Amino acid sequence: DIQMTQSPSSLSASVGDRVTITCRASQSISSYLNWYQQKPGKAPKLLIYAASSLQSGVPSRFSGSGSGTDFTLTISSLQPEDFATYYCQQSYSTPATFGQGTRLEIK
Amino acid sequence: EVQLLESGGGLVQPGGSLRLSCAASGFTFSSYAMSWVRQAPGKGLEWVSAISGSGGSTYYADSVKGRFTISRDNSKNTLYLQMNSLRAEDTAVYYCASSRGYSGYPDAFDIWGQGTMVTVSS
Numbered sequence: 001d002i003q004m005t006q007s008p009s010s011l012s013a014s015v016g017d018r019v020t021i022t023c024r025a026s027q028s029i030s031s032y033l034n035w036y037q038q039k040p041g042k043a044p045k046l047l048i049y050a051a052s053s054l055q056s057g058v059p060s061r062f063s064g065s066g067s068g069t070d071f072t073l074t075i076s077s078l079q080p081e082d083f084a085t086y087y088c089q090q091s092y093s094t095p096a097t098f099g100q101g102t103r104l105e106i107k
Numbered sequence: 108e109v110q111l112l113e114s115g116g117g118l119v120q121p122g123g124s125l126r127l128s129c130a131a132s133g134f135t136f137s138s139y140a141m142s143w144v145r146q147a148p149g150k151g152l153e154w155v156s157a158i159s160g161s162g163g164s165t166y167y168a169d170s171v172k173g174r175f176t177i178s179r180d181n182s183k184n185t186l187y188l189q190m191n192s193l194r195a196e197d198t199a200v201y202y203c204a205s206s207r208g209y210s211g212y213p214d215a216f217d218i219w220g221q222g223t224m225v226t227v228s229s
Binding site: 036043045089098 | 151214
């Protein structure tokens with residue numbers, strides 16, 4: 001199975017900050033990497049697919065980059081509604097595996 | 108409106124069985140692979156099982172293989188997860204989710220249900 005490791009596990013930031021979350025795969029997954037946002041008590045929401053493609057309806061302050069084993073999710077200017085937990089997920093091979101999550105908290 | 112609605116969760120004793128359902132609406136259900144993803148209390152996301160659009164291919168996580176069975180009825184736009192020999196570690200919120208594209212599974216999951224809670228306890 002492909003292991004997905006996110007860093008950091010938690011992060012404190014302020015509204016307006018630029019934030020970057022990293023995801024590393026245990027082997028090359030090309031660009032088969034997706035990012036989700038989850039708020040407490042809610043289902044995950046797809047933000048980015050195929051490493052850098054913005055899902056319809058997602059604000060442009062969210063962006064993704066990377067290929068191979070190293071990927072990043074960047075939020076260019078944090079908004080109050082962005083404080084949540086973020087997960088990466090590889091869709092290169094089965095089983096589809098998720099990172100352990102990055103909790104983004106208000107500083 | 109595109110929507111997935113899960114049902115069937117509840118409290119079950121260890122060794123018991125439960126059948127989850129996921130009703131889809133607002134999109135061509137039979138064109139997309141579907142998955143079940145679970146989340147134990149306070150934990151991260153774990154993919155559980157997937158099924159192709161036609162139902163001809165199924166996939167399972169090792170943790171549930173031989174105990175869970177995924178199926179779908181495209182005439183009813185409904186996905187199922189039959190869970191047998193349940194264990195305490197199966198306690199979680201179970202989400203159904205649709206693959207984003209026509210390529211099937213694995214893929215990004217772009218439509219999610221609200222989740223249904225399964226608690227395995229005596």
